[in-house]
Amino acid sequence: EIAAGRRNIVVELGTKDEVGRLAQSFNQMAAALQRKITEITALYEIGQEISAQVTLEPTLDLIVKRARALLKSDTSMLALREDGRDEYVIRARTGEGSEATVGTRIRPGEGVGGRVVASGEPMRVGDYLGEYSDSPFLQTIKQTFMKSFVAVPLKSEHAVIGVLYVMSATRYKFEDEDMQLLGALATQATISINNAKLYQQVRQHAD
Numbered sequence: 099e100i101a102a103g104r105r106n107i108v109v110e111l112g113t114k115d116e117v118g119r120l121a122q123s124f125n126q127m128a129a130a131l132q133r134k135i136t137e138i139t140a141l142y143e144i145g146q147e148i149s150a151q152v153t154l155e156p157t158l159d160l161i162v163k164r165a166r167a168l169l170k171s172d173t174s175m176l177a178l179r180e181d182g183r184d185e186y187v188i189r190a191r192t193g194e195g196s197e198a199t200v201g202t203r204i205r206p207g208e209g210v211g212g213r214v215v216a217s218g219e220p221m222r223v224g225d226y227l228g229e230y231s232d233s234p235f236l237q238t239i240k241q242t243f244m245k246s247f248v249a250v251p252l253k254s255e256h257a258v259i260g261v262l263y264v265m266s267a268t269r270y271k272f273e274d275e276d277m278q279l280l281g282a283l284a285t286q287a288t289i290s291i292n293n294a295k296l297y298q299q300v301r302q303h304a305d
Contacts, residue, residue, distance in 0.1 A: 105132045137279055140168055145286040154294040158190035161262065161287045166193055168283060169276050171264035173244055177204055177211055178252075178260040178291070186215060186261060194267065195242030202238060204261070209235045210249045211261040218258055220250040222277050224270040246271040250281045252288045262287060 099107050107128055111121040144164045151157040158176055166174035173193030177186040186204040191197075206216040209230065214221050223229055224246050226239055233239070244265035252260035262284045266272065 100128060100131070105135060137168075141279075141282055141286070144168065144283065148286060148290040149293070151290060152294060152297045154291070154298055155190075157290050157294045159192070161283075161290070162190045162192045165262060165264055165280060165283055165287075169248070169264045169272070169280060171271070172267050173242060173263075173265040175199055175263045175265075176252075176260060176287075177202075177263075179258070186211065189260075193265075195244060198238055198241035202235065204235075209233045210247055211263065214249045214251050214261050215258050218251050218253065220248070220277050220281050222272055222274065223247040223249075224272075243267050245269045248272045248277050248280050250277065250284045252284050252291065254288050254292055259288065260291070 105128065109121040109124050111118055113121075148157060148160055148164070151160060158178070162174040162176050165171075165176075171193070173196050174191070175188055175196060176190040178189045179186050184206060188199045188202045188204075191199055204211045204215070206212050210221055210223055210226070210233075226233075226245055226247055227236070230236065230239075242265070244267055246266045246269055247263060248265075249261055249263045251258045252262060262280065264272070264276075264280060
């Protein structure tokens with residue numbers, strides 16, 4: 099029935115023998131499959147929506163809004179590299195406490211975002227205040243009231259052009275699956291950002 103398209107199938111069997119355990123495992127597998135299909139569908143729809151944008155600022159705003167909704171987080175932010183400088187600036191944000199990050203500049207190696215920039219790898223933080231008590235952004239994070247993070251790089255031609263974050267006021271909110279999901283969104287986001295920048299350059303040249 100799943101192969102035929104009915105993915106909400108549940109085996110109603112409550113026995114505790116090996117057949118019951120098999121049924122429980124099957125239900126878990128079916129639920130995981132349904133979640134994965136829902137995520138893929140959502141990513142496709144978000145990708146279509148983001149790619150329809152042609153200017154940079156609306157593109158960035160849409161990315162953080164969709165990232166926040168996709169991972170059911172409290173806050174989302176996006177930092178982009180400043181032209182000609184080895185600094186990344188928060189360019190878009192949405193959610194609770196995000197106004198505290200206005201004007202924040204990030205250098206490679208500083209805080210979660212800086213480590214993502216330096217390593218080019220995603221990061222997941224369960225308790226920021228406990229794990230990053232020496233962070234230069236500690237006071238800013240306290241003002242946002244956020245505790246757990248996922249941060250992924252925006253990569254273009256092997257260079258990190260930005261960092262996409264989601265955050266939650268709940269400790270240990272995110273799992274590895276959330277990090278993978280945000281990474282998939284970041285791939286789509288990078289393409290849209292590059293397209294928006296190219297459009298901006300063409301407009302400036304035309305003017």
